[in-house]
Amino acid sequence: MDTFFLVLMGLFALAAGFGLGAGNYHGIVGAIIPGIFAGLLAAIPVIRERQWTLAAIMIGAAVIGSVACALSSNNNGVKKFCRTQSNLYIRVGPYQLGVQADKTPSDHSDQSDK
DSSP, rough: HHHHHHHHHHHHHHHHHHHTTTOSSSSHHHHHHHHHHHHHHHTTHHHHOHHHHHHHHHHHHHHHHHHHHHHSOOOHHHHHHHHSSSOOOOEEEEEESSTTTTTGGGGGGGGGGO
């Protein structure tokens, strides 16, 4: 059961890293911070129980997911969806995930050209 839990949590962290990594517009170097952040968020339950190995695996999986998102094409459907959705809008410096609810996705379509 522990192995199944480890694989399941690793896959969840990988998906979280890919999702948060879509807001990165600066390549692989810019993918590290969102990946670490996604991994820390996904690892909160295991950090509470002080399972440091599992937490490190989850953070590593999220960084890998974020880097994979940075390497994927801007035409990727999941990446496009994460960049144009309006339910979760995060903007911190050059990082931007989603669009403001009062703006349309076409207002931000030039963002990927930067």
